[in-house]
């Protein structure tokens with residue numbers, strides 16, 4: 526575990542201070558070009574920049590270590606938070622590895638956070654950040670045009686990836702497992718550095734129903750909410766089962782076919798079951814709709830189930846924190862498979878790439894234990910070494926009835942979400 530100390534200009538107790546704001550421009554427009562942090566949907570949420578503290582953590586106890594670090598960080602603060610809503614006061618943005626035991630998870634406490642919730646806006650500064658002029662100093666110059674974009678295959682070319690899907694279907698048919706989510710990556714290089722702020726603005730405009738996120742160079746707009754905690758209320762939006770969009774009446778036909786598809790309904794049920802089974806022990810009540818709904822996005826349509834629960838008081842699970850809950854529910858069968866262990870092993874065997882933080886939980890948490898974590902999907906990891914390059918990710922659930930060519934097309938439709946932001 527590596528943790529940067531909380532910075533404080535005068536080495537006294539670090540102060541975290543929240544101030545109400547009357548008039549705030551669009552949150553994403555405030556972001557500086559570098560080190561953007563974001564969790565925004567329909568103009569509300571949080572953006573941040575600067576680093577008051579940072580934790581990078583990996584290993585079998587990564588999330589427990591992160592929870593202890595966050596608690597310790599907050600214990601040492603002098604907090605002034607007259608607003609007291611989820612996301613005001615001290616906040617950490619987090620991007621957790623798909624496999625937290627093997628990959629690196631990143632937690633960042635920004636120096637500056639601007640938030641908006643139910644129309645109320647605020648500014649929080651931490652670790653010596655100067656609130657004065659913070660909003661007027663943030664905007665940067667317009668980025669250079671990206672020029673020509675060059676794409677290259679990631680770990681597997683399309684034909685090899687289709688062969689891995691066929692191999693997975695064979696393993697499922699043989700009875701080794703029920704479902705596995707297989708992903709692939711695509712490399713993109715532009716003529717000029719990729720500008721996180723303009724990518725986020727375009728993603729948010731095209732995907733208003735998604736959460737537009739950025740943490741430590743992982744940027745995207747995810748439609749899937751792994752877990753939100755507000756007080757004792759827990760909520761989740763589970764997605765699995767995907768169809769392409771069509772034109773005119775064709776689109777309606779595709780929507781009806783998705784709702785009626787036994788293959789997609791089965792795939793979806795496995796994802797909902799995995800979430801519900803993991804969450805149930807922590808809840809005094811859980812509401813699970815019997816039928817999935819359709820979630821229609823610009824590039825694809827999903828089967829969606831919104832689950833809500835009330836976290837139990839008292840007992841062994843009464844004081845469980847948000848990070849522990851996130852660790853308990855992740856990975857659901859929406860991004861891993863069923864059974865979880867067999868699916869995770871098969872992913873390691875077949876995918877041929879390191880998922881890093883793709884398909885891991887991404888979001889934020891505050892000092893009260895409220896927070897929101899989505900799954901890092903429809904995203905790209907910007908390169909640390911070359912600011913003009915990024916790695917895009919897309920995956921799909923494979924079950925007995927999966928057709929490799931259709932799954933490849935599904936990954937292409939999912940890549941298109943980020944590609945539209947690069948190309949517009």
Ligand SMILES: C=C(O[C@@H]1C=C(C(=O)O)C=C[C@H]1O)C(=O)O
Nearest residue numbers: 765766767859902919920921922
């Ligand atoms: C794995 C991804 O998406 C997941 C897989 C889905 C599916 O297989 O139908 C749908 C939504 C997500 O849960 C991805 O977008 O990369």
